[in-house]
């Protein structure tokens with residue numbers, strides 16, 4: 001039976017059980033790290049050359065070998081040899097096969113423990129940068145859709161009950177605030193993870209005089225890490241990332257849920273682009289909002305990744321333990337899912353059409369201007385609590401007579417309070433209700449427009 005190519009055979013006088021080899025192998029998933037493993041190795045080899053542990057020629061040969069392997073893997077001309085235990089073994093074995101003895105020198109002063117910590121940091125650093133761009137793309141799409149709907153009046157809800165009038169633009173812009181916070185959390189995660197693990201070795205650094213600062217600079221880190229045990233044991237940054245991604249998904253799932261509701265016949269607030277819906281195998285009429293539903297569904301999966309890694313790391317003694325190999329699949333999967341969800345949500349937001357008529361129609365129900373009636377009386381000198389009570393009684397009257405607030409006549413209103421005047425009716429028109437809420441954070445079109453401008457400036 002073929003044995004996997006391993007880096008640690010010396011002490012063993014038996015070969016591992018095949019089922020254990022398969023169980024232990026990480027190459028099927030850690031091959032995603034190939035580019036970062038090679039970049040890290042280039043920095044390590046350059047440092048070994050600079051410190052005199054490799055001759056200039058040896059360092060040069062190794063760097064060239066690593067660079068050409070990088071190019072071949074990028075071009076897809078060299079396959080990753082699945083007979084290796086992990087990506088680190090594959091890179092070292094390939095170099096040794098190609099370059100002979102000099103290839104065997106690459107791993108001096110290094111362990112797979114600091115190497116894998118480095119690879120994961122470089123990988124997540126690159127992915128976070130891409131995710132930030134995608135979050136910004138979604139924020140852009142929301143701003144564009146919002147600016148087209150500054151005057152599209154819709155009911156705002158609390159408890160999913162009609163509450164006060166807002167605009168569709170105002171509602172969409174609520175999500176830009178969430179995604180801007182996500183963006184800031186992701187950038188923050190980048191700042192904290194940006195310290196270089198290489199040089200920590202297996203757990204206790206190295207007997208060689210490694211220039212850790214040089215390696216850190218080569219790889220674009222702000223600093224090195226300061227305790228070798230912590231360095232090889234630390235997966236905080238991955239948990240932090242998964243937590244940030246869970247929040248992104250929480251926001252995406254809330255927006256998805258609203259899209260599903262709004263797109264339903266019951267609401268009819270929006271029409272989603274057909275190219276982002278699917279049909280039913282039985283019911284010919286169906287156009288289901290699967291994009292939004294899938295995002296809602298994948299949220300559970302991303303939360304699962306967070307809980308998975310938190311649980312893996314719980315109670316692990318220092319320093320490295322093989323348990324930590326289990327960090328990769330949840331992190332890779334969460335990044336892939338969030339990236340896909342951001343892309344689909346951007347497309348759904350860009351392509352949706354708001355149905356102003358349905359939104360307005362629902363505003364006619366539920367006494368949406370009730371707070372404005374109360375405020376009307378407050379403006380005429382009635383204390384708010386008294387006015388609230390009085391408007392409650394007016395609404396009870398409307399409910400009994402099956403009337404809307406707009407349908408009341410002045411004499412009836414005056415029966416409740418002599419302060420009601422002809423200006424009452426214009427003050428509870430939907431447009432007035434919105435324009436009257438003209439302070440920072442409010443739904444008045446001028447306020448929403450001003451926030452759109454600021455958000456676009458933040459992104460530029």
Ligand code: ARG
Pocket residue numbers: 026030086112113116320322324325326
């Ligand atoms: N595949 C391992 C991981 O992902 C790499 C580190 C292996 N270290 C070790 N001492 N076996 O964690």
